[in-house]
Amino acid sequence: MKLAVIAGDGIGPEVVDEALAVLRAVVPDVETTDYDLGARRYLRNGELLTDADLESLREHDAILLGAIGDPRTVPSGVLERGLLLKMRFALDHHVNLRPSKRYDGVTSPLAGNPEIDFVVVREGTEGPYTGNGGALRIGTPHEVATEVSVNTRYGVERVVRNAFQRASARRKKLTLVHKTNVLTFAGSLWQRTVDEVAPEFPDVTTDYCHVDAATIYLVTDPGRFDVIVTDNLFGDIITDIAAAIGGGIGLAASGNIDATGTNPSMFEPVHGSAPDIAGQNKADPTATILSTAMLLRHLGKTVEAGRVEAAVVADLAERGDAARSTTEVGESIRARL
Numbered sequence: 001m002k003l004a005v006i007a008g009d010g011i012g013p014e015v016v017d018e019a020l021a022v023l024r025a026v027v028p029d030v031e032t033t034d035y036d037l038g039a040r041r042y043l044r045n046g047e048l049l050t051d052a053d054l055e056s057l058r059e060h061d062a063i064l065l066g067a068i069g070d071p072r073t074v075p076s077g078v079l080e081r082g083l084l085l086k087m088r089f090a091l092d093h094h095v096n097l098r099p100s101k102r103y104d105g106v107t108s109p110l111a112g113n114p115e116i117d118f119v120v121v122r123e124g125t126e127g128p129y130t131g132n133g134g135a136l137r138i139g140t141p142h143e144v145a146t147e148v149s150v151n152t153r154y155g156v157e158r159v160v161r162n163a164f165q166r167a168s169a170r171r172k173k174l175t176l177v178h179k180t181n182v183l184t185f186a187g188s189l190w191q192r193t194v195d196e197v198a199p200e201f202p203d204v205t206t207d208y209c210h211v212d213a214a215t216i217y218l219v220t221d222p223g224r225f226d227v228i229v230t231d232n233l234f235g236d237i238i239t240d241i242a243a244a245i246g247g248g249i250g251l252a253a254s255g256n257i258d259a260t261g262t263n264p265s266m267f268e269p270v271h272g273s274a275p276d277i278a279g280q281n282k283a284d285p286t287a288t289i290l291s292t293a294m295l296l297r298h299l300g301k302t303v304e305a306g307r308v309e310a311a312v313v314a315d316l317a318e319r320g321d322a323a324r325s326t327t328e329v330g331e332s333i334r335a336r337l
């Protein structure tokens, strides 16, 4: 198994260290290649993600990433767009898979500590993320900025079909989250695509929620969701809510998947570089460890993935509220493998 490792910025290296130690314990012969990508390299030589980096990343079975972005030293968007999004787009990571699950022993901030178990299939290569737009008369009172959302039938259909497949393998309910009452061009394309793919999955019930209402239901009635399919930006926003209700951003894992298998998929925590706690051994590495389990499962290493998940589940069941350091959590999970 050849794994590319991008520790990245802020807490990235801290959480990735713990995840790699877990991974090495279950797959001792994993071959890793470290990539110096992120703020340090950008500030040193201006490089973000070169063609050579991409070519080399493609030689791996999968990519593990910590976090990208260092708002204290690099202007917002430079690393996020020029590196992270460039990689997701270049490697055609169209399925951004973000499960939300409240594990036993974890307390949700929601009243009654409800069971939470749904998956967001976030489109990963289109929407308002494509960089299609611009600004005129910058800095003047007449400045105009546009950020165009790109939605193609091809791009929407492939994630919708992927989401149906996942729903069919789960509780058989698919909810489209969008804003069809206002974003009528894109909304119509998404809704029609869901309606047209639905007959291929007669066992799956479909539902629709405007994204604003979805934020209500996520905190009042998360049990109504099984699989959510949504666009890139709505998916970004609701998966931070999904992380929070599931017990915290430190537990939320994700996969950026090229479902065709042409390019290596990339696994990373949902959270960012958390500059407020970076370098303090405070970040929870659980999200990155669970992302590693997703990576193993994606590569067909189901036994190893199951071992990692079981160790995390056992640790969470007994974790309690006492604050633990990054390294303590990592050690505790490894001890339970």
Ligand SMILES: NC(=O)c1ccc[n+]([C@@H]2O[C@H](COP(=O)([O-])OP(=O)(O)OC[C@H]3O[C@@H](n4cnc5c(N)ncnc54)[C@H](O)[C@@H]3O)[C@@H](O)[C@H]2O)c1
Pocket: 011, 015, 066, 067, 068, 069, 070, 071, 080, 084, 249, 250, 268, 269, 270, 271, 272, 273, 274, 275, 276, 277, 282, 283, 284, 285, 287
């Ligand atoms: N995929 C990524 O690499 C990714 C994702 C989100 C944000 N970012 C970038 O990260 C930087 C910081 O962004 P932000 O502050 O909006 O979001 P963030 O996710 O980094 O932090 C939000 C809050 O969550 C906390 N947090 C995050 N991860 C945690 C963990 N593992 N354990 C405990 N607490 C944790 C932080 O301390 C902070 O209070 C920005 O540059 C942003 O663009 C990158």
Ligand SMILES: CC(C)[C@H](C(=O)O)[C@@H](O)C(=O)O
Pocket: 068, 069, 080, 081, 084, 085, 236, 270, 272
């Ligand atoms: C850093 C940013 C580009 C990224 C996104 O918006 O996809 C992040 O917020 C995430 O959720 O992975």
Ligand SMILES: [Mg+2]
Pocket: 236, 237, 240, 270
């Ligand atoms: Mg986000």
